[in-house]
Amino acid sequence: MKKLYIDFDGVILDSIKTTYEIMDKEGIDKYNPVEARAFYEVLDWDRTLEQTPEINNSLKYIKQLIDSNQYEVNVLTHIVCYREGVYKIRFLKKHIPELSIILVPKEFSKTEVVNPKDAILIDDYTENLKEWKEKGGIGIKFDDKKRIHQFPVITNLSEIESMI
Ligand SMILES: [Mg+2]
Numbered sequence: 001m002k003k004l005y006i007d008f009d010g011v012i013l014d015s016i017k018t019t020y021e022i023m024d025k026e027g028i029d030k031y032n033p034v035e036a037r038a039f040y041e042v043l044d045w046d047r048t049l050e051q052t053p054e055i056n057n058s059l060k061y062i063k064q065l066i067d068s069n070q071y072e073v074n075v076l077t078h079i080v081c082y083r084e085g086v087y088k089i090r091f092l093k094k095h096i097p098e099l100s101i102i103l104v105p106k107e108f109s110k111t112e113v114v115n116p117k118d119a120i121l122i123d124d125y126t127e128n129l130k131e132w133k134e135k136g137g138i139g140i141k142f143d144d145k146k147r148i149h150q151f152p153v154i155t156n157l158s159e160i161e162s163m164i
Helices: 015-025 033-042 045-051 058-067 082-095 126-134 157-163
Strands: 002-006 071-079 100-105 120-123 138-142
Touching (some): 015 033, 058 157, 071 082, 120 126, 120 157, 138 157
Parallel strands (some): 071 100, 120 138
16 A cells, blocks of 8 residues: 655645734734744634635545555644644544544654655645655645646645546
């Protein structure tokens, strides 16, 4: 079975957009790492994740990928703080109980936490894909606007099956 790692923020949920909007409303400087971290530590993650729009039916398609039995599917997501991890796991398990989830503390690269060799990473952040490729993995760029890119691009997770 092919190993498939799927990013969370910007692939499954449009969560960065939601949290940036809340920070703007509350007058928090989102580009200041200390302020941003303090915000994430007290954020109502449960409500925030529930209110964040899902991107292009991602949860439905992850379920389909698992059910196809062709992939070992893992969500591989960066977290800024402990509570973010707790609520991401709760959210995903509520929708797809059989899903595996790997949390990566922001201090580490995704490639330091799992072995990318011959595994596929679907991510919206190009730096993650570059690091992944350097360590022998296969990177696929998630972009809901399907722009031309140095990596193959998909706009929804159902496109994976026809690519591999
Ligand atoms: Mg992302």
